[in-house]
Amino acid sequence: MQKKLFGLDGPVRIETRRIGDDRGHFMETYRDDWFRENVADVSFVQDNQSFSALAGTIRGLHFQLSPHGQGKLVRCLSGAIFDVAVDMRPQSPTFGKWISETLTSENAYQLWVPEGFAHGFCTLAPDTQVSYKVTCFYNPAYDRGVAFDDPDIGISWPIDLSKATLSAKDRAQPRLFSLR
Template identity: 55%
Template sequence: MILKPTDLPGIAEITPTRFGDHRGYFSEVFKDHWFRENVADVGFVQDNQSLSREVGTLRGLHFQLEPFAQGKLVRVLNGSIFDVAVDIRTGSPDYGRWVGVTLTAEEGNQLWIPPGFAHGFLTLEANTLIHYKVTAPYSGAHDRGLRWNDPSIAIAWPDVSAGFTLSAKDEVQPFLTDLEPAFTYTSDDT
């Protein structure tokens, strides 16, 4: 597996090795021991899958409060996405900064997003299928979000000819300046 740090400490792109021939390929997409030693010493409790039928489907930016804060390992099974993480840890030197990585089924790359970051993605192809592992189960009472187009964050979402399609919930999430503190940065977070 190839581990590539991003511009935000704690966020990492992981590309599993593929062994292929004329028939196709084989790839170990997740190895618990390797992940714990090289990325984060966490356990995953649930696998989720979502299908976005249209190009330009934007989901996020989402996070959950403790004790259900989620780390996410995101990959694409079909299609491609622009995957984004925003640092929302109070006191972090990177508070409000974002990083984005294009994830594709063809490349097989993944993005690790630990708790303390809001997460969202934009589909770049029709019928994009996303699979992600999470470190805590979903809790509606702890579910929160951040505005996808907050000018103080200024995410450079890719242009998609179809425009953006969002849920009603994602259209009205708070701006970063209105977000109640949810996570606190510590020196152990890096």
């Protein structure tokens, strides 16, 4: 495994190595000792999986408040996503800044989104499945979100937003600076 850092302190892209032959391939997708030494010293408590039938589906931007904040290790099992992490740490010099990575079943990249960041993604292909490990159980009392199209964040989504598929909850999320 290898890692790539971004301009924001926290998120990390993880690159896995595939070993293949005429039968297909094998890859190690998670190794606790490597992750703790190279990315973050955390424990994962829950695995989640989502399926989006349509390309252009946006899920997010979601996060949980402390003491139930979640770190997420995200990977795309089938299809492709434009994956986003937004710094939501109020005292951070990069508050409101974002990074993105394209995760596909072919590139097998994973994105570590640490606690204190909102997470969301846009599907780039139909029938996309995403799996992610989290460091804290879901707690609806601490569940929060921020508008995916907030101009103060300025995410450059790779689709026509007027045609995006979103939940009612994600369409009604507040703007970033109302949360600070």
